[in-house]
Amino acid sequence: MKQAPRIWACAAALLTAWPAYADMPVLTITGAVENAPVALTLDELLDLPQHQLTTSTTVTDGTPVFEGFLMRDLLDEVQAQGDMVVAYALNDYRMEIPVSDFVDFDVMGALSMDGMPLNPRDKGPVWIVYPRDDHRELQDIRFDTRWVWQLVSLHVQ
Amino acid sequence: MTDQGAVNTHNPWALYAPFLPVLLVFLGSLVFVLAKSSALERDMRIAATQNMLWVVTQTQMEVLSLTLAVAQPDRDDMQISQRFDLALSRLNLLMDGPQARYLEEIGHLAAVQDMSGALLSLDPLELGHSPDLHAALFDLGQDLHPQINRIANDVMTRDWDKSAARLDAYRATQRLIIAAVSFAFLAALAISWLLLRNQRRLHMTALEHMRAANLLEQERDVSAMYRDFAAIVSHQMRTPLSLIDSSMHRLARMGDDVAARDVEERRKIVGDAVGRLTRLVDTVLLLAKLDNDQLQARFAPLEMDHVVQSIMEEAQSRHPHRTLRLSCSGGSLVARGDRHLVGHIIDNLLSNALKYSPPDSPIELRVFTQGQDVACAVTDQGQGIAAQDRPYLFNRYFRGACEEVRAAGQGTGLGLALAQELAQLQGGRISFETWAGKGSVFTFWLPAMKKGGDHASD
Incomplete structure (x- = not known):
């Protein structure tokens, strides 16, 4: 994975189209983190080191290129202390993910797919993406359920 | 080499050739089982990741949530926008990659595309929130609900059909695998039998060799014995005979000058020699009788x-x-x-x-x-x-x-x-x-x- 160039002009344009997300936090982190709850805006997520990941998914064709931050970088940023993260989606989908996943694999909080920023009408603004093609053990239904899209909050425990 | 099996051991090909077809059957069966079971595993893995019914149901739920949100007396524009986005995202998901192909198969893709178009034509982001828009969204929700329900119904029917067909296929594969494993088992039995047979043949050959070697050794011993016997006995006979001979020569040379003392001396030497010869002959005779079981003691x-x-x-x-x-x-x-x-x-x-x-x-x-x-x-x-x-x-x-x-x-x-x-x-x-x-x-x-x-x- 390499640092993605910051090509967020169109992201900014789209964000103005969604005023609700422009000034509101898109991701809230609760539980065992410093100064919980931590609410992060899209800008703050974009300030994390950005990476690129190319992988197939179970719900799309081909191998889209994702760009975003690594989940472990995010947890480091908020000084999370815990073994488990509970991820919540916009539609109240709930999934428990062991923190070891983020250590063992370069799991990404994707913000764009194929150069297009993810938005709430798709799987955005944040989609948890696993490097499925790089590790055979990740090609498993038990990991597929952890690809939480429309991620809105994380609870560290 | 009197044993029929032992004869074959001269040719290693005869010993090991039967292994080849049996090994082929054994390995072939195993490879077949491996291929079949890994295909089965792949199929089950794919089947497990396809969860179309869940996706359709989620879409139905989001459409229902949107319908409820616009029907609330104290409508919250923010919440309606969010519900709109979620409903749209589910429709988008249905029109993506594998999901789209699935819907195409059961003839519902066009319907979903129409739904998405209808929903987008009432986009609050473009049209702005208004009681009229909310009323139109409510009507659309009412309209979409039975359609999605029908899709869910068809998806469920198809999934059950597919599951049943898959189970049939699994069962057929299972029967094939059982047959192949039986073949492999029979082949393994045959291999064991061949191994045992070869071992027995080699063992028999070794025994034959040993027996032959023993016989040879015995023959050698017997001939050596007779050689020794003849050599020793003739040597032992020669000594007293030459003693007798030389004594007689001495007496003959003396001629008429022979004294009684000389005769006595010679007589003693000859007597000794004859005694030795007698004992030797006695010994040999006893031995011969003993060896031929002709010696009977008179107690x-x-x-x-x-x-x-x-x-x-x-x-x-x-x-x-x-x-x-x-x-x-x-x-x-x-x-x-x-x-x-x-x-x-x-x-x-x-x-x-x-x-x-x-x-x-x-x-x-x-x-x-x-x-x-x-x-x-x-x-x-x-x-x-x-x-x-x-x-x-x-x-x-x-x-x-x-x-x-x-x-x-x-x-x-x-x-x-x-x-x-x-x-x-x-x-x-x-x-x-x-x-x-x-x-x-x-x-x-x-x-x-x-x-x-x-x-x-x-």
């Missing part, structure tokens, strides 16, 4: 002290300058044996003692009883028997390696062996004790005659 009660006495006197007359002493102890010294064979044994022991001890040393003979036996011990003061010779002392043709024996220049290697065999023939035995540099004791044991019973005739 009689023997007063051993008298027997030994007469043999000793005979030996004394042959060796007038040697000191021979006889002592008898104990009560009845009557043994059961064959007079001729017993005489031969004691004479042999006494001759050996005389032969292998210094001329000035005495020979002791003792007759005594011990337990159920009457014993006759012959003690000499010779060099004793070397430790390495002791185990072979009673073997035929064995002659000691020590100088003394060599120096004696005689001995057939038959005497002691024959004596021991004759002793055993009469139910007795010969034992010995020896001390290096001091001498040896050879003891001939013979069962004592039982009192009151005379079995001399058996």
Whole structure:
């Protein structure tokens, strides 16, 4: 994975189209983190080191290129202390993910797919993406359920 | 090589060729099972990740949530926008990649695209929130709900059909796998059988080889024995014969000048030689009879002290300058044996003692009883028997390696062996004790005659 160039002009344009997300936090982190709850805006997520990941998914064709931050970088940023993260989606989908996943694999909080920023009408603004093609053990239904899209909050425990 | 199987071992191809087809069946079955089961695993993995019913149901739920949100009396524009986005995102998901192909298969893709178009035509982001828009969204929700329900219904039916077909396929695969495993098992049995058969054949061959080698060895032994026998006996005969010959020549050369003393001297030499020849012939004859099972002992009660006495006197007359002493102890010294064979044994022991001890040393003979036996011990003061010779002392043709024996220049290697065999023939035995540099004791044991019973005739 390499640092993605910051090509967020169109992201900014789209964000103005969604005023609700422009000034509101898109991701809230609760539980065992410093100064919980931590609410992060899209800008703050974009300030994390950005990476690129190319992988197939179970719900799309081909191998889209994702760009975003690594989940472990995010947890480091908020000084999370815990073994488990509970991820919540916009539609109240709930999934428990062991923190070891983020250590063992370069799991990404994707913000764009194929150069297009993810938005709430798709799987955005944040989609948890696993490097499925790089590790055979990740090609498993038990990991597929952890690809939480429309991620809105994380609870560290 | 009398065994049919053993013949085949000459050709390794015959031993190992049958493995080839069996191995092929075995490995082929295993490869087939592996391929089938990994295909099964792949299929199950794909089946597990396809969860279309869940996606459709989620879409239905989001559309329902949107419908409810716009129907609320205190409508929240923010919440409606969010519900709108979620409903749209689910429709988008249905129109993406694998989901779109699935819907296409069951003929619902166009319907979903229409739904998405209809929803987007009421986008609050573009049109702005208004009671009219909310009313239109409510109507659309009412309209979409039964359509999505039908899609869910078809998806469920198709999934069940697919599951049933998949189960059928799994069952068929399972039967194939069981058949293949059975084949592999049979092949494994065949391999084991082949291995066992080969092992048995190789074993038989080894046995045959061993038997043949043994026979060869025996034949060699027999021919060596006869060679030794002939060589030794002829050598032993030549010595006394040449003694007789030379004595006669001396007498002949003397002509008329022959004195009575010369004749007496020669007569003694010739007598000795004839005695030796007689004993040698006796030994050979006894051996021949023994080997051909023609030797039958004539048992009689023997007063051993008298027997030994007469043999000793005979030996004394042959060796007038040697000191021979006889002592008898104990009560009845009557043994059961064959007079001729017993005489031969004691004479042999006494001759050996005389032969292998210094001329000035005495020979002791003792007759005594011990337990159920009457014993006759012959003690000499010779060099004793070397430790390495002791185990072979009673073997035929064995002659000691020590100088003394060599120096004696005689001995057939038959005497002691024959004596021991004759002793055993009469139910007795010969034992010995020896001390290096001091001498040896050879003891001939013979069962004592039982009192009151005379079995001399058996």
